[in-house]
Amino acid sequence: xxxxxxxxxxxxxxxxxxxxxxxxxxxxxxxxxxxxxxxxxxxxxxxxxxxxxxxxxxxxxxxxxxxxxxxxxxxxxxxxxxxxxxxxxxxxxxxxxxxxxxxxxxxxxxxxxxxxxxxxxxxxxxxxxxxxxxxxxxxxxxxxxxxxxxxxxxxxxxxxxxxxxxxxxxxxxxxxxxxxxxxxxxxxxxxxxxxxxxxxxxxxxxxxxxxxxxxxxxxxxxxxxxxxxxxxxxxxxxxxxxxxxxxxxxxxxxxxxxxxxxxxxxxxxxxxxxxxxxxxxxxxxxxxxxxxxxxxxxxxxxxxxxxxxxxxxxxxxxxxxxxxxxxxxxxxxxxxxxxxxxxxxxxxxxxxxxxxxxxxxxxxxxxxxxxxxxxxxxxxxxxxxxxxxxxxxxxxxxxxxxxxxxxxxxxxxxxxxxxxxxxxxxxxx
Numbered sequence: 001x002x003x004x005x006x007x008x009x010x011x012x013x014x015x016x017x018x019x020x021x022x023x024x025x026x027x028x029x030x031x032x033x034x035x036x037x038x039x040x041x042x043x044x045x046x047x048x049x050x051x052x053x054x055x056x057x058x059x060x061x062x063x064x065x066x067x068x069x070x071x072x073x074x075x076x077x078x079x080x081x082x083x084x085x086x087x088x089x090x091x092x093x094x095x096x097x098x099x100x101x102x103x104x105x106x107x108x109x110x111x112x113x114x115x116x117x118x119x120x121x122x123x124x125x126x127x128x129x130x131x132x133x134x135x136x137x138x139x140x141x142x143x144x145x146x147x148x149x150x151x152x153x154x155x156x157x158x159x160x161x162x163x164x165x166x167x168x169x170x171x172x173x174x175x176x177x178x179x180x181x182x183x184x185x186x187x188x189x190x191x192x193x194x195x196x197x198x199x200x201x202x203x204x205x206x207x208x209x210x211x212x213x214x215x216x217x218x219x220x221x222x223x224x225x226x227x228x229x230x231x232x233x234x235x236x237x238x239x240x241x242x243x244x245x246x247x248x249x250x251x252x253x254x255x256x257x258x259x260x261x262x263x264x265x266x267x268x269x270x271x272x273x274x275x276x277x278x279x280x281x282x283x284x285x286x287x288x289x290x291x292x293x294x295x296x297x298x299x300x301x302x303x304x305x306x307x308x309x310x311x312x313x314x315x316x317x318x319x320x321x322x323x324x325x326x327x328x329x330x331x332x333x334x335x336x337x338x339x340x341x342x343x344x345x346x347x348x349x350x351x352x353x354x355x356x357x358x359x360x361x362x363x364x365x366x367x368x369x370x371x372x373x374x375x376x377x378x379x380x381x382x383x384x385x386x387x388x389x390x391x392x393x394x395x396x397x398x399x400x401x402x403x404x405x406x407x408x409x410x411x412x413x414x415x416x417x418x419x420x421x422x423x424x425x426x427x428x429x
Contacts, residue, residue, distance in 0.1 A: 002034050010027050020329065020374070024287075025043075025284035027291075028284060029287070038290070048283070055160070058237050059333075060275035061241035062244065063275050064271040065244040066104075066117070069252070071267050072248065072253070073258040075121065081103075082100040083201060084212040086186075087204065089193075091198040093201070094135070111145055111146075111377050114144040115140060119384045123384050124384075127385075129199050133391075137387050138395030138399060139185070139189060140381045142400065143185060145370060148365075149359075150174055151223070151227055152227070155361075155365065156358065158282070162336060163358065168425070172421035172424060172425070173359050174362070184406060218255050222244055222248070226243070281334040282334055285334035297342050302345060305350075312351060315346070315347070315352070316360065316411050316412070324368070327368020328371045328373065331374065370396045
């Protein structure tokens with residue numbers, strides 16, 4: 001009875017527009033207040049304990065690195081380099097939009113920062129070059145989702161903390177799927193470009209290409225150092241995030257000279273504002289996790305799958321469908337906090353490894369970044385392009401299809417994602 005009322009409360013609060021972090025916190029508080037054997041103080045204690053993790057420090061640090069990149073105009077450097085690589089292809093600016101998102105992803109691991117930073121530059125430029133607003137917004141929003149697949153990835157760090165799997169292994173498994181998503185989106189862009197006659201840029205001369213390449217080397221070295229350091233054990237994911245922030249400050253302030261000391265306070269405020277939203281949602285999810293444990297949802301889930309599902313493939317399809325639904329109204333971090341402890345034991349019984357479950361979960365929840373009503377990347381891109389959510393969502397659908405195709409390829413042919421990691425460092429698995 002109480003469980004049904006709590007589900008109803010959750011749905012009502014969502015419908016009336018209460019932010020998801022507060023919805024989770026309210027439901028956790030109301031639920032625990034109605035359990036006589038659990039003291040009320042459990043809620044704040046669980047919330048605090050949920051944030052008492054060294055791994056979680058990486059979340060604000062990677063967001064800080066992304067904000068520093070945007071303020072230090074490193075995003076513009078990556079855009080210029082991307083144009084020199086793919087600008088001559090039909091629809092070159094759209095291709096550059098996707099390529100720069102792939103490069104940005106290798107530094108920050110934050111999709112929203114990619115949408116905000118790159119979108120402010122490229123969406124207006126694409127409109128000036130003759131691209132329709134829908135496609136400019138759709139490409140920008142969709143390509144930003146690559147930020148949580150290509151390492152470093154904030155959701156992967158959270159997942160690793162929940163499941164005690166290697167962060168380095170998760171990062172390596174995300175490389176090939178992330179690249180495939182980017183290339184698939186470029187194919188879609190090319191098809192639209194040929195049909196609609198999108199413009200091209202003059203092919204960059206070898207001299208200009210090399211100039212752009214050397215100009216962006218300091219920025220592009222970041223993912224090489226980060227991934228290499230984590231895989232070889234030189235530093236942890238949190239230490240890597242701290243290094244990324246310090247390195248970005250150094251590059252922007254002393255190499256590019258686009259960042260001033262007076263800019264730092266505002267960057268820190270923006271970082272704290274964005275980080276607090278994610279971390280509060282995570283803390284509230286931990287409190288709700290206590291309530292879910294009381295109702296033994298893990299046991300119920302195991303019994304349900306044991307009695308009704310006898311196929312590994314059907315289980316994977318159910319998990320993908322479930323996280324596609326959850327991702328439409330919830331951020332990846334609280335979604336994983338709430339449901340991975342329930343799903344992981346069941347996944348093990350179906351011989352789905354924690355790392356495979358991790359990449360499936362992250363890729364599926366990435367779709368939620370561009371699907372309303374939550375869809376933060378979609379909302380940001382639509383706001384920049386001054387386009388309605390309905391039209392923006394229609395524009396992003398072809399690119400969502402690309403993510404889904406790659407997701408199914410990885411889910412049913414895991415060797416596609418595991419090939420490179422096993423060649424580089426099989427000891428991680």
